[in-house]
Amino acid sequence: MINLTINGKKVSVEEGLTILQAAEQMGIRIPTLCYHEAVVAYGACRVCLVEVVRKGWPKMVTACNYPVQENIEVNTNNEKVIKIRKLVVELLLARCPEVKEIKDLAEELGIKEIRFKKKNDKCILCGLCVRVCEEKMGITAIGSINRGTIRDVATPYNDNSDVCIGCGACASICPTGAIKIEDVGDIRTIDKWNTKVKLRKCETCGKYYAPVPQLDSLKGKTSVTEESFKMCMDCRRKKLENTMINAKKSKY
């Protein structure tokens, strides 16, 4: 166990936790944007900055990836932390003035005006989509491109990805709704990735139900039944229900 102080309160937490996790255990909220427990912390948005005093030396660190250490003093909301956090959020708000997630956070922090040149981006470059695609799906269809102010997340050369399986994990983890997924006919379009994938038709009801490459990628995995490659969820459920009813009937 590691002993530390957070906002003046002494605590003892498990070794290996981050400041963010330790604070959470105490019910102290530290805002985050690029953090998600499903993937490795990234430290890019900087809204989780807190002050750590170690051996008498104060410094600003990101709570989402700073491991707790013996005898450190953490301040999650002193004057300096708030000042810097507010400016970080104001900068993000100038980049994405229409994104709800950022607007809410700005309101929470009491930011009233944007003093910087406004842009109208939807993506905050938190990198969650890239990390989930790589770490959870094992695909790496997308990555960051360019440096500096023109940095973006994209497929290589912004081309239609031939490795993307169309699973949509990126869209569901994206905190800002920057990734739109649209299914029309037998085609799923992920606009931000300039990518289209084919959908499979349910052999029973004729509905397009899942991306072909995603189903293919699941082939050979034990937990997946042969049927799921032919039938949509609804029809599979119905079929299961029927078999159960028939089984019951035959019992009597």
Added chain:
Amino acid sequence: MIKKLKNRTDLENLKESILKKKDKKKHCIIVSSGTCGQTSGSEKVIEKFKDEIKKQDMGKQVELKVTGCHGFCEVEPVALIQPEGIFYQKLKAEDVPEIISETIVKGKVIEKLLYSDTETGKKIPYEKDIPFYKKQSRIIFGNNVLIDPTSIDDYIGIGGYEALGKVLFKMKPEEVIEEVKKSGLRGRGGGGFPTGKKWGFCRQAEGDVRYVICNADEGDPGAYMDRSLLEGNPHSVLEGMIIGAYAIGSSEGYVYIRAEYPLALKNLEKAISQAEGYGLLGKNILGSDFNFRVKITRGGGAFVCGESTALMASIEGRVGEPRAKYVHTIESGLRDKPTNLNNVETWANVPMIISRGAGWYAKIGTQKSKGTKIFSLVGKIKNTGLVEVPMGMTLREIIYDIGGGIPGGKKFKAVQTGGPSGGCIPEELIDLPVDFERLAEAGSMMGSGGMIIMDEDNCMVDVAKYFVDFLREESCGKCVPCREGLENMYNILAGITEGRGKEEDIGLLKELSEVLSEGALCALGTTAANPVMSTLRYFPEEYESHIRDKKCPAGVCKELVLYSIIEEKCNGCGLCRKKCPAKAISGEPKKVHVINQAECIKCRQCFEVCRFGAVKIE
């Protein structure tokens, strides 16, 4: 046939036989031909020397040695004639026959090829008397002059690899670390972290595999000392690395070299294969049980790739992007193994510390900054080049005594040290001794050792804008303070220089500076505000006149200046009219000329060409 050296005696014997082969009576013509020399035409001069030596049948009397850069880039190509020490500068192929027939054969000095003192105009025949060299202490860089970098024998001839022999057979790894600690050597890559301490941490870090890396990314556009060391003396860097690896307990090393350095790469590759040939790299080095090999990785082509975690990601084949260092790279670096990264110049210091001793080394420099540092002098300075001076030398000595001062009778204004994210130090601080602490106190840093000299014609707001522009493009863009902060800083500075500055801009610049230095992920971002903060600190009045009076005192910011012709001074020579690219100047010969403001593109041409000082900038 190259024979592997099996022990220290083999190395000593080899050195002796190399020295014996040297004909002391022979003249030696040393031509520097690093990248800078080559751009000035050194290769043609070298070809001509080869031809002429053959033609005049002087092969027995004279040896031609092609070396790396000597540092005095302003006057390249240069030839140093030994043993006399005669220094010829700005050579052309045509000058070569005369050098052979007059200087080598008859012992005569050729006046017109000599360097003339920038103050007195007096010709100076000998290198040792040239002010540029006189005040330097070229303990590292000086060896460039002595050796052909493609010859390991040349390096061994001047005592190369003796330090390695000493550590392998006379010192325990811990003793090597202790020695480096005692020397006070600090990293030359920017941060100035004590090298011995870093090695000690890395040795103690848990793990079976450990790596050492040489940072040769040198992304700072104005600095080229690392290139010159690798081009001119690659073995000194390798020897440093092998010694470091022995001390740390590593058997694998990397040199991460900037992609745009073809000659450095070539010379380094050659050096590695030569060292392997002699058994100075590879298995059982010098017959000991120590193994170490070195691989080369070519840089990712971005400034940020020089940052330690980005560099390691790049070697692993990932995007060169920094990550948090809450767990240090000495514990978990390349491939999550303990990794020790040092800069080229840092490694090059090591063999000397071992051979001459930490005590000797620690006598050079200031209390907390030991040894020498190589600086690149560029900008508004007479003697552009690389200079090596003891830590603690004042800016005045570097800029005036060595650099020869400011050309064109202009007034010195500031010096920007430490690369793009260094600060600008003003004239008032010209007597500042240059070391890690003093530079930081002055709001700048040692950084890579770049020094850009600025004169009265530089606008400090424009200078700050220039560096912020560089940094915003080179920022990796991962974290918000750096990516968005620098872009907005640039927007504000651009507004100020274009006449759209507002009173509150200064406050915003200060706030952005704070969020960068406190909140950015890596040192690119945390130091990026230095150019703005230092110019705000030392030149607030320049910001004020841009913002309040919409004037640029130095006459640089185009939107804020007006060019006009002073009637009383114009004698109607018409030169400005002829030179104006926008055809904005009209006037009859011998009559007062006028500038049509609507056409003027503010290119400064008229101001530069007028011999009567009749063009006014306001």
